[in-house]
Amino acid sequence: xxxxxxxxxxxxxxxxxxxxxxxxxxxxxxxxxxxxxxxxxxxxxxxxxxxxxxxxxxxxxxxxxxxxxxxxxxxxxxxxxxxxxxxxxxxxxxxxxxxxxxxxxxxxxxxxxxxxxxxxxxxxxxxxxxxxxxxxxxxxxxxxxxxxxxxxxxxxxxxxxxxxxxxxxxxxxxxxxxxxxxxxxxxxxxxxxxxxxxxxxxxxxxxxxxxxxxxxxxxxxxxxxxxxxxxxxxxxxxxxxxxxxxxxxxxxxxxxxxxxxxxxxxxxxxxxxxxxxxxxxxxxxxxxxxxxxxxxxxxxxxxxxxxxxxxxxxxxxxxxxxxxxxxxxxxxxxxxxxxxxxx
Amino acid sequence: xxxxxxxxxxxxxxxxxxxxxxxxxxxxxxxxxxxxxxxxxxxxxxxxxxxxxxxxxxxxxxxxxxxxxxxxxxxxxxxxxxxxxxxxxxxxxxxxxxxxxxxxxxxxxxxxxxxxxxxxxxxxxxxxxxxxxxxxxxxxxxxxxxxxxxxxxxxxxxxxxxxxxxxxxxxxxxxxxxxxxxxxxxxxxxxxxxxxxxxxxxxxxxxxxxxxxxxxxxxxxxxxxxxxxxxxxxxxxxxxxxxxxxxxxxxxxxxxxxxxxxxxxxxxxxxxxxxxxxxxxxxxxxxxxxxxxxxxxxxxxxxxxxxxxxxxxxxxxxxxxxxxx
Numbered sequence: 219x220x221x222x223x224x225x226x227x228x229x230x231x232x233x234x235x236x237x238x239x240x241x242x243x244x245x246x247x248x249x250x251x252x253x254x255x256x257x258x259x260x261x262x263x264x265x266x267x268x269x270x271x272x273x274x275x276x277x278x279x280x281x282x283x284x285x286x287x288x289x290x291x292x293x294x295x296x297x298x299x300x301x302x303x304x305x306x307x308x309x310x311x312x313x314x315x316x317x318x319x320x321x322x323x324x325x326x327x328x329x330x331x332x333x334x335x336x337x338x339x340x341x342x343x344x345x346x347x348x349x350x351x352x353x354x355x356x357x358x359x360x361x362x363x364x365x366x367x368x369x370x371x372x373x374x375x376x377x378x379x380x381x382x383x384x385x386x387x388x389x390x391x392x393x394x395x396x397x398x399x400x401x402x403x404x405x406x407x408x409x410x411x412x413x414x415x416x417x418x419x420x421x422x423x424x425x426x427x428x429x430x431x432x433x434x435x436x437x438x439x440x441x442x443x444x445x446x447x448x449x450x451x452x453x454x455x456x457x458x459x460x461x462x463x464x465x466x467x468x469x470x471x472x473x474x475x476x477x478x479x480x481x482x483x484x485x486x487x488x489x490x491x492x493x494x495x496x497x498x499x500x501x502x503x504x505x506x507x508x509x510x511x512x513x514x515x516x517x518x519x520x521x522x523x524x525x526x527x528x529x530x531x532x533x534x535x536x537x538x539x540x541x542x543x544x545x546x547x548x549x550x551x552x553x554x555x556x557x558x559x560x561x
Numbered sequence: 562x563x564x565x566x567x568x569x570x571x572x573x574x575x576x577x578x579x580x581x582x583x584x585x586x587x588x589x590x591x592x593x594x595x596x597x598x599x600x601x602x603x604x605x606x607x608x609x610x611x612x613x614x615x616x617x618x619x620x621x622x623x624x625x626x627x628x629x630x631x632x633x634x635x636x637x638x639x640x641x642x643x644x645x646x647x648x649x650x651x652x653x654x655x656x657x658x659x660x661x662x663x664x665x666x667x668x669x670x671x672x673x674x675x676x677x678x679x680x681x682x683x684x685x686x687x688x689x690x691x692x693x694x695x696x697x698x699x700x701x702x703x704x705x706x707x708x709x710x711x712x713x714x715x716x717x718x719x720x721x722x723x724x725x726x727x728x729x730x731x732x733x734x735x736x737x738x739x740x741x742x743x744x745x746x747x748x749x750x751x752x753x754x755x756x757x758x759x760x761x762x763x764x765x766x767x768x769x770x771x772x773x774x775x776x777x778x779x780x781x782x783x784x785x786x787x788x789x790x791x792x793x794x795x796x797x798x799x800x801x802x803x804x805x806x807x808x809x810x811x812x813x814x815x816x817x818x819x820x821x822x823x824x825x826x827x828x829x830x831x832x833x834x835x836x837x838x839x840x841x842x843x844x845x846x847x848x849x850x851x852x853x854x855x856x857x858x859x860x861x862x863x864x865x866x867x868x869x870x871x872x873x874x875x876x877x878x879x880x881x882x883x884x885x886x
Contacts, residue, residue, distance in 0.1 A: 365628065
């Protein structure tokens with residue numbers, strides 16, 4: 219008998235201590251794990267010479283999944299940044315699609331092989347197409363929220379970035395405008411301590427990005443980004459109040475970048491070994507698992523079953539994606555302009 | 562028939578489009594008070610909540626326009642002077658221009674950025690420049706620069722209806738200078754089409770904005786001397802109307818391209834390139850460019866500004882030389 223056959227359906231009733239249901243808690247675990255395993259597989263493909271580039275969110279899954287769970291998928295708009303695989307999975311991206319994206323395949327729904335991997339975008343899932351220029355997406359989210367406010371649509375625009383992005387003018391311009399017009403924008407800053415090799419003390423003189431929010435009259439919070447439950451519990455009320463018209467909110471999730479900046483970077487050149495060893499014991503996925511096990515929410519064998527299911531899913535997705543068609547040179551043409559009138 | 566100025570044509574068109582489509586809104590500095598050139602005069606009171614003052618921050622003016630267009634609104638941004646648009650270069654060139662391309666058309670941006678450009682107003686280095694070449698270089702952004710009030714009306718309407726980012730350039734010297742009888746229905750202009758404004762057999766002049774009017778004045782003067790010019794109003798600077806450009810070049814075999822933008826890397830080089838590449842055998846003389854000199858900006862003092870700008874006298878002189886070749 220396999221573990222999955224022993225599992226009972228999870229309740230969708232909210233547990234008071236968590237403000238989440240068993241069903242949601244299980245989903246959080248599964249999304250975090252899926253994100254990590256996908257990225258590990260992508261990195262393997264990179265080292266095998268089969269994937270050109272990987273830029274990962276490993277270590278930030280709790281922040282991404284916890285925040286993503288607070289949104290209404292398919293209703294709210296998201297302008298994520300390139301590490302946000304976890305957010306994308308919560309919003310509906312599949313393991314297969316993630317692998318198509320990692321390999322730049324023709325059918326990658328994000329950019330059809332036209333952009334580097336992890337530059338997200340999906341009209342269907344209301345994810346704004348995103349470039350490598352950091353912080354530009356924060357202003358786009360403000361524009362979405364302005365449009366929604368003009369139409370009285372009860373949506374929230376979720377914009378995320380790393381703390382490195384908060385040095386750019388667009389970050390400040392976005393906060394300023396969103397605050398002036400009380401727009402429903404959630405600024406979600408995943409502070410992983412590094413902008414490539416620059417530590418936060420080289421990036422800003424204040425201890426928290428959230429400290430900057432008060433200069434714009436924006437409410438803010440700092441949350442432990444290694445704790446998916448805490449992240450959800452912080453982001454969800456901010457989303458709800460923004461939806462009700464209370465204006466923007468900035469949440470800074472203190473995270474940890476487990477890996478180098480990208481597959482082309484070697485962080486041993488600039489990170490002390492002890493730092494990495496110390497943080498390795500604070501893997502957000504392990505922390506989550508420990509907590510729900512200790513709280514006797516899930517029997518370990520159920521979580522083991524999720525582990526092995528994710529493992530199988532990721533391997534199958536990678537194998538499948540490798541066989542999918544690549545773009546041909548002619549695929550670069552077209553869509554420079556949209557033809558005809560707008561819809 | 563009523564005579565309207567360029568500025569009135571812009572304002573009336575904005576008024577008309579705001580009335581017709583509630584998705585349309587205006588965003589820019591000082592717009593609620595009517596704008597520094599009065600292009601939005603009275604519109605804020607007439608359309609409450611749809612004419613929005615923006616903080617003095619061009620990158621976000623354009624970036625917010627992107628987001629609102631993505632959402633399905635029809636935003637029309639104003640950058641108060643084209644000289645300040647470069648703070649939004651990233652938003653226009655790294656984001657807006659490729660929004661459709663990088664999603665294979667799944668996502669697109671029906672947005673317009675209007676901005677006054679050009680010299681002849683004693684505006685010095687940051688109130689007089691020609692910025693079109695930077696943006697016309699970028700596939701994915703349409704760049705429109707009309708000359709006559711009727712074209713301002715039809716092309717601004719077309720720009721707002723277009724599902725792509727359009728940079729709409731309004732020559733500030735012509736705002737009140739150029740007037741035209743315009744009847745109710747706007748001319749049937751299309752973005753991407755140039756127009757042969759005057760027909761003549763001796764040479765062809767290409768221009769846009771204020772320089773189009775200077776070229777027409779020069780052509781009138783030359784006609785008195787027996788030199789007949791074809792004059793092409795380019796109207797759209799990206800994508801260029803190659804067909805009309807080649808047709809007009811072949812018609813006379815002699816080409817003079819005029820712009821106030823500085824020479825090197827200006828639009829004239831691209832137009833000359835198209836003609837040299839595809840109509841070389843129809844040419845009877847080397848292609849001639851008349852442009853601002855290669856100094857960084859337009860100078861302030863009138864003596865220097867006048868020397869910087871091409872005008873009807875300089876155009877006529879260049880045309881005479883070319884006709885005599």
